[in-house]
Amino acid sequence: MTVPLMFPRARIPYGTWGSSYFPAWQTSALAEVNIGQFAGEAMNRILGMRGVRRSALDYLVIGSTIPWRWKFWNAPLVSACMGSRIPGCHVEQACATGLQAINVAANEVNWGSNDVVGVLTFDRTSDSPVGVFPERRAYERTQALADVWDNFGFDPATGGAMIACAGNGARKYKIDRREVDEITLYRYEQYFAAKESGFLDRVLVPLDILNVAGRFLGRIDDDLGVRKLDAATLAGMYELDTCVTGGSQTHASDGMACLLVTTEEKAKELSPRPEIEISFVGKTDIRTSPGLMPEAPHMAVRKLLGIVGMKLEDIAVLKNHNPFAVNDAVFAKEMDYDWRKMNNAGCPLVWGHPQGPTLTRVTIEALEEAVDLGGGYVLIFGCAAGDVGIAGLFKVSEGGK
C-alpha cells in the first residue's frame, strides 16, 4: 500500500529523541525549576547522549501550555539554555501541543526553511502560576486565574469542567463502569510490562537536578505517583462523574520530551540506525459538540483515515492520549476496535499529564513500538481542551520496507 506523504521532505531520525520521566505534580525536584530552562538543558543532555551535536540544529519549535518565567523570550531563550543560539517559535494547543509542534517542525523542513528542527515540549503543572487579569466588566474588576486548576475546572466556552466532558461522553455512549475499570487495569498492566521489559529505557532519560548552589537536588528517574492498581481497588473508588474515578483519570505531572525533524539525508546522518525511516503521512483536527471531548479522538481518526484512504486494520500501532479511560472505551465502541490492541507501552492515563510534552512522549513511544514490530503505520490521536480531537499518522519503515 502506497500512501502519499503529507511532508515528503521531512523525516524523524530514529533514536535521537528522548523524554524525561513525568513525575506527578509536587513530587519531584521538577516542582522547583524553571521548566523552560530545564527543558533546554535536558534536550541538550539527551542530544549529547544520542550523539547529536546541538550545533546540528537550525531551528527549535517549543511547545508548552503553562506560563513559565521569561516565556516572552520563547524558543530563542530555551535554545540558549541548550547552549545554542538558533531561532524558533512557540506552539500551544493544550494537550495537542506535542503533535502540533511536531507537525510545525515538519512543515519547516518540508518547505526548506530549515533542515534540522528540534521539537521540545515541556510543562510544569506543579505550583501553577497565577495570572492577574484586569477585567473591567467583572464586578471584581480584577480576576486571578491559577493556570492549571482554574482552567481544568472551567471551560469558558461551555461553563463546564473538564471532568464533566468525560461524564457526558460516558452517558452519551452508554459506557459501562466495569469496562472502564477493566480498561484502566489493562492500561496499568501494559505500562508496567513495558517498564519491566526495559522498553521505556529507550525513551526516558534519568536526569539529575541541581539546586542554585550547584548541589544535587533530586533525580528524575521515575514516573512518580504511578502505582500498581488492582480490580478491587478500582471498583471501590468513588465515582466523580459517570464512569470517572480517581483511578480512571490521569493526573497532573511535570516533564519534557523532545525529538528532531529533518530531511531524509540528514536523518540518515544523525540516526544511530539510518536504515529506519520515519515519515509523515497525515494529520488532522476536528471539534465536536460542547462538553463531548471524549468523542473527539475517534472523529479525528475517522476523518484522517478518510483523507489518506486507510482503515484501522492497516495501522500497526495505535496510541491514544487518554486523560480519561472513558476516551478509550468510546473510541473502541465507535471504531469497533479492540482496546487491548492499543496503547501497548503505556499511555497518559497512567503516566500522567503534563500537557505540553504528553503527545510528544506518546509519539516517541509509539514509534519505538513500531520499530520493534519491524515497521508499519503509527496512528497518534487524542483529545484536547475545547472538545478538540487531533490525529496524526506516521510511517515507519526499515531498509526501505
Place this chain on the structure above:
Amino acid sequence: MASTMRQPTLETLGLGSVLDIFRNGRLPATAESLVEEVFGPGNDRGSLVISGANGIVGAGKVMQLGSRLMPHGVRMVALDFPSAPDGIGAKYPGLVAAFGQANADAIMGNTVRMTYDGKHLPAELSSMKPRFLLEAIPEILDVKRAHYQLFNEAFPGIEIRSVTSGFPAKELGVGIAHPAFPHEINKIWETVEPGSGAIAKLLWATGLIPIPVGDAWSFILDVLFCGVTHAALMYHDDTNMPVWKIDKYVRKLIGPNPTRAHDAIGAAGANFLTWSCLHHLSETYGPLFKPTPSLEEKKATGQNWYPLNHFRPLVDWRLEGDESAKFSTYILGALFQMTSLMLSEDRGHLTHMNGIGELCAQFRSGILAVIRKAGADTVVNIVEDFHRHRPDVAGGAWYPEVFEKIGDPSWQQLYVNAEHDGTVGVITMARESYNHDVDAELNRAIDWLKAEGVLRVILTGDFHLSTQMVGADTSEFYPALEDAAAGMAVAGPWTRTARRLNDEFDISVGYLQGKRALGGMLELLLHCHYVVSHEGATFGFPEVTLPVVPGMEGCHWPFRKAKAEDRSRVLHMLLTGRMVKAADAVGWLIDFAGPAETAIAKAYAVASGGDHGLVRRELETGAMDGIPDVAGLPPAGSPGSEAARKAILDSVKASCGATLAEAAEIQARHSSEFMTSSFCRKGAIGTEYTKTMLI
C-alpha cells in the same frame, strides 16, 4: 670541577648555578646594579613607562613593578588613552591591602599618569627620561610596531619589551616580557631577551620569576592554557557537555578550570586573547589549534562562558560508561600533542615548561610530569586515540619521537636537581610544595650524589621558580581521606626519604632562601643536620588549622633535636599553627639566621667543613619523657582544630615516647588515621577534595 644532574635553570638567565651561589657566597646579581644598568645611575635615573597602563595587564604591572622599583628611585609612567577606563584606580584597593595605606600611597605617588592619542607622545614624557617601555597595548601587530617606532624615534636606545601573549619577538622587533595572570601578584614572566638579558635579570633581582622561552608564536603558558581551553571546547562542541561541567572534569583530571578562568580574568579580553593565540597558532601549525565555533562566538560577543546567575545550571552531567575515557582522550590527547610541538621546537628548559603550567595555569602536576608518569607509549596511544575522534587534527604538529627522551635527566629531574663540586653537593627543589614527583626526584638526586661520592650536601630551593617552601601538596592526601592505608603510603615513603638526609650524609644543611618553610617542607629541612635561613624567613606547622596531623616526623623529630626547656616552643608551634621568625627560631628549631649573603656563606661553610662556629644539635634516638603540656593556648577556633590539637598531642606523646626507630611508623599511623576522620573530611583538604574530585 662542577657536575650537575641537569642544567640548572638559573643558567638560562645567564646567572650561573645554585652551586656557584654557595661557592661564591653571594647572589649572582643585585637589584641595585641592574637598576643602574637599565635605568642609569642614581643621579640620572630614568623611568619605566607602561603603555596601555589602564588595561588588565598594564594596571597590574604598574602595581607590581611600581612597588619593587620605587625603593630604587625609578619613577613609573602610566600611559594610556584619555578615554581608557581607570584600571589603575580599580587596582588601588588591592595595593593598599598588600602594602598598607602609606606604602600604597607612596607607590602611587611615584607613578605619573599621562595620556596620549596613540600617535604623539606627551611632551612632558621626555622629562621623565624613559629608559624602559613595557608595552601592554592591544594585540594588533601593526599597532604595536608603530608604537615601538614612536618610542624608538623619541627615545633612542630605550629598552622595549612587549607583554604580548602571542606575537614572537621576531615579528614585533622587540623583546618579550609576557606576564601571567593575576598580574599584580603573579611573579612569572616569560621572556625573550635580546642582548645582555638585563631586563630578565632585573626581574629576577627584584624577586620576580623570569622564564626564558623560545621565540615562537604564543609562548609556553598560552599554548598550555589556551590549549587546555581549546581541548575543553572541542569536547564541548562535539558532545554538548556544558562548559561549566567540563571545567569540573578538567579540574579533576589535571587541575585547571579553563572557562571559569576566562570569566574571572574578564571574558571579553580573555576570549579575544585565547582566540588570537589559537588563531595565530593554527595559521602556523594547522588545524590542531583552529578556534572552535563556540570560541569564535564568544570572541565576537565577549560574553561569559558560564551562565548568568539566574540561569545557574539545572541539569547535571556525568561522564558515564566510556565517556570518561573519551573525555580524558580529548583533554590529554590535545595537550600531549601540543606539548610534543613545543618539545620539538625546544621552547624552553623542561623544568620551566613543566612548572609554568603549575604556577600559572592551575595544573596540579606540570604537563611533562603527567607525560612522564604516563610513559611514552601510553602518551602516543592517547594522542592517536584522540586523532580517531578528531581526524581533522591528525595531519600536523605531532612529534611522537620527542617522548623517546623521557629517560634523560632533563625529564627525570623536573623538580629536583643536584650539583656538586666534588666535595659539596647542592640539591635544589624547583617546586614549592612536596609531592610524589618531588619525593622520587629527591631520592634520585641523593642516589646520584652518593654515587658521585659526595657526602656533604645543602638542600635548598632553586633560587628561581621556588620562592618559598609551603609544605606538602595537599592534593596528595585525597586518597588518604578515604583510606588510612593510602595515608600510610604517603607518610611512610616520604619519611624514609627525609631520613636519608640525616642518615646517609656526613653533613647535610637545609638552607631556606625564600619567605617561609611550612609543614612538610619544614619537616624535610629539619631532617638535615643543620638548618640555615635567610633572616627574613618564617617557619611554621600550619597542619592544625587544616586540620591534619604532621606525618613526616614533625611530631617528634624537632623535639629530639631541641633541648628539654625548648620543647614547649615546638609543641606550641604544632598546636597553634603560629609562625616563628627565623631569628627567634635559632637554637631550638634552626641553627642560624642572617642576611642573605651571610647565611649563604654560613651554609656553605658548614657543608664544606669550613670554620662556621655552629654546634651540631644532637638527635635523641631513645624514648623521651617529659613532653610538656602547653598551658594557656589560644582558642583553637574550630572543632576541627580542637580535634587536631588533641590528635597532634597524642601523636607527639606516642612518637616521642618511642625510640627513633619505632617513631617513624607511629607518627605516620597517627597522621593517616586522623586523615580519615570527619574533622579532616570537613576541613580544608576534605572540602577541596569534595569540590575537586567528587563531582
